[in-house]
Amino acid sequence: MQTTHATGGHMIGREPSPTVIERVEVYGYDVTYVHGTYVMSGDRRITSLASTIVRVVTAGGVDGFGEVCPLGSTYLPAFSGGARAAMAELAPAVVGSDVRSPADLGERLDRALMGHGYAKSAIDIACWDALGKHVGLSVAALLGGERQRSFPLYFAVPLGSRQEMAEYVDARRAEGIHRFQLKLGADPYEDAARVRFVADRADEDDVIIADANCGWRVQDAVIAARLMNDLDHVFYEQPCPTLEECLLVRRRTTLPMVLDEVITGIPALLRAHSKRAMEAINLKVGRVGGLTRGKLMRDLCQELGLRMTIEDTWGGDVTTAAVAHLAASTAPDALFTVSFMNDWVNEHVAGHQPRSEQGVGVLPGGPGLGIEVDLERLGSPVSVFTARD
Secondary structure (H helix, E strand, O other): OEEEEEOOHHHOOOOOOOOEEEEEEEEEEEEEEOOOOEEEHHHEEEOEEEEEEEEEEEOOOOEEEEEEOOOOOOOOOOOHHHHHHHHHHHHHHHOOOEOOOHHHHHHHHHHHOOOOHHHHHHHHHHHHHHHHHHHOOEHHHHOOOOOOOEEEEEEEEOOOOHHHHHHHHHHHHHOOOOEEEEEOOOOHHHHHHHHHHHHHOOOOOOEEEEEOOOOOOHHHHHHHHHHHOOOOOEEEEOOOOOHHHHHHHHOOOOOOEEEOOOOOOHHHHHHHHHOOOOOEEEEEHHHHOOHHHHHHHHHHHHHHOOEEEEEOOOOOHHHHHHHHHHHHOOOHHHEEEEOOHHHOEOOOOOOOOOOOEOOEEEOOOOOEOOOOOOHHHHOOOOEEEEEOO
16 A cells, blocks of 8 residues: 655645545546446446546544446546556645635646556545535536436346347336446448347337447448438437547438537537537536536536437446436436446445445435445555645
8 A cells, every 4th residue: 555645735734624525535446337348339348347436534533435436448548547547646735725715726746747647536525525525515416406306217228139128228227227328339231120129029118328439430420320210219329439430420310419528528419519519418527527527517508408318328227326416407308318437336435325226326315425435345445645744
């Protein structure tokens, strides 16, 4: 275990406020996919991922937790080793700062390290958790108010044969799920047939999202769109890697468009909206740098009339709690769907809380994130950062 000392501006010459961060601890654990192997376009296969948990401890003895779990190293410009290495730069920058000032915390993180928003997100979430505990309010209340305590969930369907994907959908529907994100990005003719095969078996309440995860060239994406154009209840998600390519496809389909990987922050969101590129986005908390920036983007989407899927790239109980609070503080008519990642993994560090019920996510009660993280399950921290005595 590595212990590093840091000097923070709030710690010099006076007694620190109870809300000042005195220590940052970094933990690691592995999460495995609950259904074996998760398959995406480009033959990207996931069975296990390394997740990083951050714990901040304040002078008042209150702690807060955050989590970041990149989806491998080839999904986004993020990977688990990068998250943990970045903590050596980021954690000392927030020791001595006050959890009551998210803006100051964000500026400190940005001054310490350019980019790497996924790593910053874990610290940001942990600070919101600690702030909520200090003031006795849920993170949802701090993010704008608890506007709904439950919300519809979706499940991603790994790329496979038509029959395999349909059987997967049937099994999740029996569990109460009615929103399905079909992983595509292979041969466009076969992919369209996969979607049609599932759609033909769908219930009236089902929503089907055809998601290539940037896996198609424009020509293939246009072919797939043409073949799916007549399908009801089908949405088209991020067929190509760039906004420009997705715009070319959008002009050739009437399917409602969802953008995901290209929505990296507010500038990207505004650019895509100015081009009328989508009806909805996937707002991933880790990709945009945490709940502070996630709230800004959420509020902007609400003003622009865009719907959102609120989620993260991957994770366990802590990630799921952060997602639940951002979703619960979102206007119901602006929320497309939500993912509870702790239903996707076998490992649970907070007792599998928050818990879904029959395809519906439920906001945990209590201050902060509303969960109790079991430190014994996490074991010894990978590194600890404290203020210099």
